[in-house]
Amino acid sequence: xxxxxxxxxxxxxxxxxxxxxxxxxxxxxxxxxxxxxxxxxxxxxxxxxxxxxxxxxxxxxxxxxxxxxxxxxxxxxxxxxxxxxxxxxxxxxxxxxxxxxxxxxxxxxxxxxxxxxxxxxxxxxxxxxxxxxxxxxxxxxxxxxxxxxxxxxxxxxxxxxxxxxxx
Numbered sequence: 001x002x003x004x005x006x007x008x009x010x011x012x013x014x015x016x017x018x019x020x021x022x023x024x025x026x027x028x029x030x031x032x033x034x035x036x037x038x039x040x041x042x043x044x045x046x047x048x049x050x051x052x053x054x055x056x057x058x059x060x061x062x063x064x065x066x067x068x069x070x071x072x073x074x075x076x077x078x079x080x081x082x083x084x085x086x087x088x089x090x091x092x093x094x095x096x097x098x099x100x101x102x103x104x105x106x107x108x109x110x111x112x113x114x115x116x117x118x119x120x121x122x123x124x125x126x127x128x129x130x131x132x133x134x135x136x137x138x139x140x141x142x143x144x145x146x147x148x149x150x151x152x153x154x155x156x157x158x159x160x161x162x163x164x165x166x167x
Contacts, residue, residue: 028142029068031080033061033102034125042093050094057098062105075117079141080106081134082153084124087161099124103153110151119150126157 065078072078085092086099103122110120123137133156140146155161 027073027076029065029072029076029078030138031061031065031078031106033057033080033082033099041091045094050097053094054098054101057095058101058105061102065105065109072113072116072118075147076119077142077146078106078109078113078118078120079138080120080122082106082122082124084126084155084157084161086124086153106153107151114150117147119146121149121151122153124153124155124157126160 080102082102083095083099085095086103088096106120106122113120119141121141123134123141125134137154137156141149
């Protein structure tokens with residue numbers, strides 16, 4: 001069973017996603033943490049707005065994951081879809097911060113769930129909204145070939161992140 005959760009899903013909705021399965025178990029948890037919030041330059045943010053947006057992006061995601069973790073089978077896969085903003089950039093101070101927090105959460109979960117053979121990885125698609133390569137990447141992470149891939153961030157951006165680092 002594949003379960004998809006996103007920011008702000010209620011615990012009852014998460015439970016209902018699993019309850020439809022005969023044994024109430026989950027094989028793949030796809031965490032959609034792609035933010036649709038508007039970008040702001042750093043000087044346009046205040047403490048309250050910064051906190052609110054980070055809470056929306058990170059705390060809601062944490063709550064959603066906590067509600068579904070007990071239903072994961074040994075050997076399950078968790079895939080976070082995170083914005084590539086964790087790399088940083090102009091006009092994305094809060095997005096970079098919340099995305100980096102989500103990457104940290106995913107990597108920590110990878111360590112904590114390793115003894116259950118549960119892998120946790122992040123896919124970071126291009127900022128232009130194209131999801132090319134996402135389906136294939138998710139499919140790979142579900143195979144036995146990816147059983148040793150955990151705690152990784154895989155950029156799916158056609159190499160555009162490389163242009164950010166030109167000198």
